[in-house]
Amino acid sequence: MPDRIEVLKTYKTYVGGNFPRSESGRTYPVNNRDGENIANACRCTRKDVRDAVGTARSAFGGWSSRSAYNRGQILYRIAEMLEGRKDQFTEELEKAGLKRKDALREVELSIDRLIYFAGWTDKYPQVFGTVNPVASSHFNFSSPEATGVVGIILDDSSNLLSLISTMAPVIAGGNVCVVIAPEKQPLSAISFGEVLHASDVPGGVVNILSGFRDEVIDTLSGHMNVNAVLNTVDNPEVRKLIDENASISVKRVKHLPVESWSDESLENPYLIIDFQETKTTWHPVGV
């Protein structure tokens, strides 16, 4: 017998700044790489998805109206909070089966990637916005604006870094998101909700659900209140389903199959631009 019985964590979801369980009350066992059960995760339902989308939509107006500087500071704050919990996340990744060295690297890359995108918030509008020299007597300019609610569907290729690498450019650009955590290894993604909660990210900007992809992505990609989908699952059937659902309300879709999430090429502003609309405004010039 050990001297002290360890207190195990109940993994819930992260929606609207709170940690609710799935409305269904269902869970599924999460195993480590050796097949040993390490926790139970919420098996979210279509209703959980709909609720999360509604919550995200309510948060969109406020988040997209934040100043670029403020969004940058908040993303930086997330990185700070994660840095402070480096050990927690490293241990959790080890529990899931990663070697300590790899686990630490994944957490550190996550922190650095957050800082990378934090720095873009007040720069991408300058790089990708234009003043257009129209022939008529008008002052005309184009600037990027957030698309809206983005559904992020993660595959099982990473526990934490895939979430960070997709969420960061999406919210840096003023969007809000509903994330389907990696099905097999959702624990780090769910724990990341605690980091968001402790940062200054308004509730509802990032919502994280766990569950069986097959049970939720149809609802998420077909929801009329979702404006865009970022999918990392490299499966032709899944891609087709998402594309077809997207057509119901002309959603923007980005398929992002990634071999190695540590690849530096994932650090680029075009991932922000993929979830931006261009608004062009015309003003007459005259007295």
Place this chain on the structure above:
Amino acid sequence: MADQTQQNTAEIKDEPSKKPTSPNADLKLDFNSFWEYSAAPESSDFVEIRKSYDHYINGNFTAPEKDRTMKSINPATEEVLTEFAEGTSEDVDKAVKAARKAYNKTWSKLSGRERGKYIYRIARIIQEKARELAIIESMDGGKPIRESRDVDIPLAAAYFFYYAGWADKLDYAFPGRKTEPVGVCGQIIPWNFPLLMLSWKIAPALAAGNTVILKPAESTPITALKFAEICSEAGLPDGVVNIVTGAGQTGSAIVNHPDIDKIAFTGSTEVGKIIQKSLAGTDKKFTLELGGKGPNIVFEDASVDQAVEGIINAIFFNQGHVCCAGSRLLVQEGIAERLIGKLKDRMETLIVGDPLDKNTDVGAINSKAQHERIKEYLDIGVSEGATMFQTNGSVPEKGYFCKPTLFTDVGQSNRIVQEEIFGPVLTVQTFRTPEEAVQKANNTPYGLAGGIWTDKGSKIFKVSQKVRSGVVWANTYNKFDPTSPFGGYKESGVGREGGLHGLYPYVNLLPS
């Protein structure tokens, strides 16, 4: 003065259709008999339209595989202008092969500079033939000659001129990235701005190094076929531009062809969704420019006379066959009555008639089908309980014409407020606060364009940030320019056309 205005308002309520809102209330304007102009028709005798047209494939007019033809009608006279081929999947396949061959053998081998020079040539020839093209556009599509002459054709040339210059400067377009062409592009365009939409599609595609198959709309194919002649005249290598004519089935053959790398579509949201669905699971890129239900927001501090002109231009330009038309007028309560009165007066002065007449303000509805669709919406509006106002002026007996129409007493959920009519039909709603205006403006599935009328600059910036649409015109409306990106939010489409942003859909980005 104030008293007099009040008095006028009272009179208007009694007999709304007869009395003007001018302070000079004793002057009763009779638009029917005093406002006639002598006819000033543009001569069309030098215009050359062939009796029939084949597809333009691989640099030649090529007979269709199957002997199926369609007719293009002049909507103002209901006379047949020409016959043209109805493309089958065999025709499309032939065009795709020609485009692929041209892409592999000639166009992708050419330097950007030389590519650009071909596009400049095209721009110049369009300018040279501007008058003929304008007349054909008005004959085939029914739009007033003033608009095709002053807007459609000069802008089409300008788009080619603008994108020609990008061809050898693509390395500067996207920071940190090099570009490569996408390959073979399938492009499907609508009937409201035939040659202009062609230029929006073909100019950036060629500049970025792609080859194209373009299908013009079945009611307005002629200027695209004249454009085919221009390509030959410019010496453009065979197969770089292919024009396949036909209707929906031809378009579907283009969308579903496996050897096309990118689809560009401009048209209805309904068809756009079908196209997006057919492309599901493929690697084809696509851009969609779809419908709209543009809010035109007039605040109390706006210059009312200027706003009235803007409202007229927003909804009656090109008979309202404009995806970004300002078809929903949102006017602040305090000025609503005065503004609507002035608007009705101004509508009475609009001349509906012969598209080729230089006095004409509102031409013919593009096709019989569209004419019927608009009439259906007028019935829907009335049956939903809205109050319909139409101008008193006459319309020609022959041809498809629709009087400028205005609906008041409408609700946000009415079909005529929510659905795109694509005709000279304006709905009017009122609002009290800027927040309410924004809420109403955004409360449709669309998000293509909108207008804001106010004398206060800070209000313009606040409201334009809140309106969810790709284009916002402040104290103006329906302005277009090749340097200015255009395209929708939400169900109004995906991607942008025009400007630097318009190159993005036609390139693949590579690490530099």
